[in-house]
Amino acid sequence: DSGDFDSEVETVCPYCGVGCQLSLKVKDGSIRSVEGINGPANENRLCVKGRFGFDYIDHPHRLTRPLIRRDDAPPKGLNVDPGNPLTHFREASWDEALDAAANGLAKLREEAGTRVAGFGSAKCSNEEAYLFQKLIRQGFGHNNVDHCTRLCHASSVAALLENVGSGAVTATFNEIENADVAIVIGCNPMENHPVAATYFKQFVKRGGKLIVMDPRGHGMKRFASHMLQFRPGADVSLLNAIMHVIVEEELYDRQYIAAMTENWEAMKDHLAGFPPEAMAEACGIAPDVLRDVARTFAGAQAAMIFWGMGVSQHVHGTDNARCLISLALMTGQVGRPGTGLHPLRGQNNVQGASDAGLIPMFLPDYQSVTDDGVRSAFTEVWGSEDFSARKGLTVVEIMDAVHEGSIRGMYILGENPAMSDPDVEHARAALASLEHLVVQDIFLTETACYADVILPSSAWYEKTGTVTNTNRQVQMGRPAVSPPGEAKEDWWIEVELARRLGLGWSYGHPREIFAEMKLNMPSLANITWERLEKSAVTYPSLSPDDPGQAIVFGDGFPREDGRARFTPANVIPPDEVPDAEYPFVLITGRQLEHWHTGSMTRRATVLDAVEPEANCSLHPRTLRDLGVEAGEYIRLTTRRGSVTVMARSDRAVAEGNVFLPFAYVEAAANILTNAALDPYGKIPEFKFAAVRAEKV
Ligand code: SF4
Numbered sequence: 183d184s185g186d187f188d189s190e191v192e193t194v195c196p197y198c199g200v201g202c203q204l205s206l207k208v209k210d211g212s213i214r215s216v217e218g219i220n221g222p223a224n225e226n227r228l229c230v231k232g233r234f235g236f237d238y239i240d241h242p243h244r245l246t247r248p249l250i251r252r253d254d255a256p257p258k259g260l261n262v263d264p265g266n267p268l269t270h271f272r273e274a275s276w277d278e279a280l281d282a283a284a285n286g287l288a289k290l291r292e293e294a295g296t297r298v299a300g301f302g303s304a305k306c307s308n309e310e311a312y313l314f315q316k317l318i319r320q321g322f323g324h325n326n327v328d329h330c331t332r333l334c335h336a337s338s339v340a341a342l343l344e345n346v347g348s349g350a351v352t353a354t355f356n357e358i359e360n361a362d363v364a365i366v367i368g369c370n371p372m373e374n375h376p377v378a379a380t381y382f383k384q385f386v387k388r389g390g391k392l393i394v395m396d397p398r399g400h401g402m403k404r405f406a407s408h409m410l411q412f413r414p415g416a417d418v419s420l421l422n423a424i425m426h427v428i429v430e431e432e433l434y435d436r437q438y439i440a441a442m443t444e445n446w447e448a449m450k451d452h453l454a455g456f457p458p459e460a461m462a463e464a465c466g467i468a469p470d471v472l473r474d475v476a477r478t479f480a481g482a483q484a485a486m487i488f489w490g491m492g493v494s495q496h497v498h499g500t501d502n503a504r505c506l507i508s509l510a511l512m513t514g515q516v517g518r519p520g521t522g523l524h525p526l527r528g529q530n531n532v533q534g535a536s537d538a539g540l541i542p543m544f545l546p547d548y549q550s551v552t553d554d555g556v557r558s559a560f561t562e563v564w565g566s567e568d569f570s571a572r573k574g575l576t577v578v579e580i581m582d583a584v585h586e587g588s589i590r591g592m593y594i595l596g597e598n599p600a601m602s603d604p605d606v607e608h609a610r611a612a613l614a615s616l617e618h619l620v621v622q623d624i625f626l627t628e629t630a631c632y633a634d635v636i637l638p639s640s641a642w643y644e645k646t647g648t649v650t651n652t653n654r655q656v657q658m659g660r661p662a663v664s665p666p667g668e669a670k671e672d673w674w675i676e677v678e679l680a681r682r683l684g685l686g687w688s689y690g691h692p693r694e695i696f697a698e699m700k701l702n703m704p705s706l707a708n709i710t711w712e713r714l715e716k717s718a719v720t721y722p723s724l725s726p727d728d729p730g731q732a733i734v735f736g737d738g739f740p741r742e743d744g745r746a747r748f749t750p751a752n753v754i755p756p757d758e759v760p761d762a763e764y765p766f767v768l769i770t771g772r773q774l775e776h777w778h779t780g781s782m783t784r785r786a787t788v789l790d791a792v793e794p795e796a797n798c799s800l801h802p803r804t805l806r807d808l809g810v811e812a813g814e815y816i817r818l819t820t821r822r823g824s825v826t827v828m829a830r831s832d833r834a835v836a837e838g839n840v841f842l843p844f845a846y847v848e849a850a851a852n853i854l855t856n857a858a859l860d861p862y863g864k865i866p867e868f869k870f871a872a873v874r875a876e877k878v
Pocket residue numbers: 195196197198199200201202224227228229230231232233375376377378
């Protein structure tokens with residue numbers, strides 16, 4: 183009964199890239215319940231995170247005043263109680279904290295050879311992401327700015343830019359309603375994109391064939407016509423074998439290939455080396471199954487391919503995505519209803535933050551920092567000097583540069599590298615060694631424990647701004663409640679910091695920032711703040727009345743000659759392989775109830791009650807061989823460290839594999855993971871490490 187509430191506010195879910203629209207029911211200044219509404223991506227549906235994961239914003243751990251590290255604080259480390267930071271920090275006024283933050287960064291700017299780097303956030307608005315990259319580029323003259331896309335789909339974006347000329351999806355996930363075949367590979371949508379998964383289930387109910395490919399069995403398996411539980415790291419062998427069959431049996435779309443693509447002959451020659459019979463052992467899938475999948479996909483009238491971090495987070499992540507793009511191109515499955523390439527985005531605004539330029543190689547809209555004309559278009563709007571034409575460092579490279587001493591200060595907004603970086607003890611040591619660290623967040627995160635200055639900011643339900651979901655749908659976020667205490671919206675803090683760095687910014691509202699973004703972002707053509715206040719708009723929007731294009735590239739690709747490209751991929755082994763000392767394969771990932779580093783969902787009452795404890799999953803036979811009962815604790819050890827965690831029995835995990843969720847600080851998965859990088863996307867190999875498991 184809406185009479186029970188003081189107000190109802192329509193906004194967007196803060197968790198995954200699906201971008202469900204919802205209504206927040208507010209009473210006495212606090213959110214009491216959440217309901218799905220009719221957004222373009224969710225049509226009234228919500229998952230458990232959107233429905234119940236809201237009361238973290240009232241948690242007593244919220245930061246309510248700026249904090250400065252005490253002169254007599256103990257050495258930097260994780261030893262700060264997030265409920266009582268005053269053992270290590272003292273409260274300060276906004277003026278004092280902003281001055282301290284800016285002065286520390288400005289001092290490093292003046293010193294020869296020193297550099298400041300910034301991590302922005304995919305949980306903030308498009309406007310806040312845009313301001314963050316501008317602050318680093320304009321304020322420090324270089325491009326050392328990145329965010330969690332580097333840990334998520336950077337390799338997918340590298341392959342998409344290379345081969346189809348655009349890093350975003352070619353079709354919304356809702357287009358599956360027009361498909362008759364779909365591949366879901368390296369992702370677990372029932373837990374990670376649950377509302378998208380509901381559309382996949384409806385597709386199956388209508389008779390669609392769902393081909394699931396994943397080293398781990400998961401919920402979508404129950405809906406699959408084909409389930410290929412292949413060996414971890416064997417993606418390229420698997421996909422090349424499927425494409426080999428399509429070439430061998432001449433199931434490809436000659437007309438589409440001739441009209442719309444390039445490099446086909448080289449691709450065909452390359453695939454000759456990957457017959458299913460030769461690849462079967464490497465990928466653990468029988469040749470007749472590979473042939474059947476190839477025929478099923480190639481025989482589709484309309485087919486889509488969805489993928490997640492199981493594809494992207496490998497040293498060969500870009501090659502994995504190249505294979506998926508080639509598979510869609512050779513069968514002509516791009517640019518029509520029910521066709522397309524769709525890397526499912528993780529964070530609610532990782533698409534928008536990437537579009538807005540939180541990337542070390544690209545200014546907004548993926549315009550290269552190395553292009554003099556591009557830089558001058560931006561500096562003209564910014565009224566500032568030129569900045570470096572050199573690509574900046576990426577997330578993992580920045581931590582390496584801190585260890586080397588070439589980066590000595592950082593500004594981190596809404597990211598938590600002390601949990602999210604691979605080989606996280608290496609990242610924590612880097613954070614501890616920084617001369618000046620400014621952290622802007624809503625909680626005293628593990629990263630904030632290492633800060634010199636902490637700036638308390640607003641949760642998503644406390645702010646105004648736009649976000650862009652996995653479907654390229656730009657949507658308006660609206661505040662339902664006020665930030666606690668003296669906490670401020672992130673854009674306001676960025677503006678105040680920039681002013682103290684001498685940048686002369688004077689934005690008074692996010693709509694002014696959005697207006698500036700439009701000046702150099704063609705993707706926002708025909709999209710205005712006023713339109714977004716009324717409804718979501720999908721980019722590209724071709725006219726002021728066009729709700730946007732759900733499907734793109736029907737009439738050519740945004741590459742020089744309008745053609746997409748086939749880029750052959752070779753088999754590159756994982757960076758480290760199991761041996762006698764570390765005999766198992768570690769795979770990390772998410773669970774339905776918890777979000778990324780856990781800072782929000784583990785403080786949401788219902789979600790924490792449903793899934794309260796760090797856990798890992800192993801096959802029952804693997805557990806038996808270890809002499810471990812389900813519910814007992816095991817120690818997992820890699821070349822980088824150890825964690826102790828409760829073991830669950832799960833037949834969906836292949837024998838010899840360990841699945842470890844990464845949301846739990848008490849058993850932080852990234853103590854174990856490997857920081858080896860994909861050479862193109864610079865994404866670390868989170869999805870494969872050699873691990874030892876022992877009963878505690
Ligand atoms: Fe939120 Fe994603 Fe769940 Fe939708 S599917 S309610 S966006 S977490």
